[in-house]
Amino acid sequence: MIFTQSKPIDEVLESLGEEKDIFLLACNGCVEACETGGEKGLAAIKGELEKAGKKITGTCLVDFLCNKMLVTTRLSREMDKIQSADSIVILTCGIGVQAVSKVVNKVVHPADNTVSLGGLQGLWPSDERCQACGDCALDYTGGICPIAFCAKGLLNGPCGGAQDGKCEVDAEKDCGWQLIYERLEQVGRLENFKKIRTPRDHSNMLPSDELRKTSFYDIEA
Ligand code: SF4
Ligand code: SF4
Numbered sequence: 087m088i089f090t091q092s093k094p095i096d097e098v099l100e101s102l103g104e105e106k107d108i109f110l111l112a113c114n115g116c117v118e119a120c121e122t123g124g125e126k127g128l129a130a131i132k133g134e135l136e137k138a139g140k141k142i143t144g145t146c147l148v149d150f151l152c153n154k155m156l157v158t159t160r161l162s163r164e165m166d167k168i169q170s171a172d173s174i175v176i177l178t179c180g181i182g183v184q185a186v187s188k189v190v191n192k193v194v195h196p197a198d199n200t201v202s203l204g205g206l207q208g209l210w211p212s213d214e215r216c217q218a219c220g221d222c223a224l225d226y227t228g229g230i231c232p233i234a235f236c237a238k239g240l241l242n243g244p245c246g247g248a249q250d251g252k253c254e255v256d257a258e259k260d261c262g263w264q265l266i267y268e269r270l271e272q273v274g275r276l277e278n279f280k281k282i283r284t285p286r287d288h289s290n291m292l293p294s295d296e297l298r299k300t301s302f303y304d305i306e307a
Contacts, residue, residue, distance in 0.1 A: 088181070098131070101225045111146050151178040154189070172193065174193070176195065179200045200220070201291060232262060232266065236253075
């Protein structure tokens with residue numbers, strides 16, 4: 087199981103900016119257990135976004151957003167509502183957000199942060215990866231994780247060492263920031279490159295005290 091914590095609503099709203107029409111998507115797996123998703127989480131964020139003046143074009147609850155086949159099938163029924171939205175707000179782990187971004191050509195905004203508790207996502211036989219950094223940046227990077235897909239885990243653009251789109255650390259691998267550039271260009275968000283992210287606070291990777299009570303942290307030796 088993957089552990090997540092909700093992003094503060096102000097952070098989600100800041101990420102949405104002027105986007106008005108929003109499609110809401112939630113996973114009903116691990117995030118349901120963490121109370122950062124599922125039906126309850128979906129209803130809570132819907133209320134918050136509507137209160138802030140956003141229009142919700144539709145909502146969808148999917149059992150496991152880390153199951154690509156399920157995501158593709160389930161979202162195909164919601165395409166009209168998704169396409170009429172400016173973006174999708176997603177309550178799930180980092181893998182789930184990346185999965186949605188792979189199958190839908192839309193701007194994505196994570197509503198949760200994935201934190202490190204040593205858990206594993208569900209059935210995900212694909213190449214998306216999350217390193218549970220605790221401060222999900224996938225809205226800024228078009229749904230491609232800069233920590234997992236850049237060999238140096240850079241947060242503010244490429245190092246400049248890539249050759250023909252390949253990473254200078256490992257020429258067998260694509261440069262993560264080249265992929266991010268191409269994705270942002272595809273969804274019309276290249277202006278994201280003008281935003282500067284502050285250095286990573288590694289203490290974000292630690293779960294809250296409340297979450298720790300649910301894990302091996304509390305088991306006495
Ligand atoms: S930015 Fe990457 S490592 Fe951090 S929570 Fe999002 S997907 Fe996971
Ligand atoms: S070449 Fe690209 S993926 Fe490799 S370290 Fe530099 S920015 Fe990161």
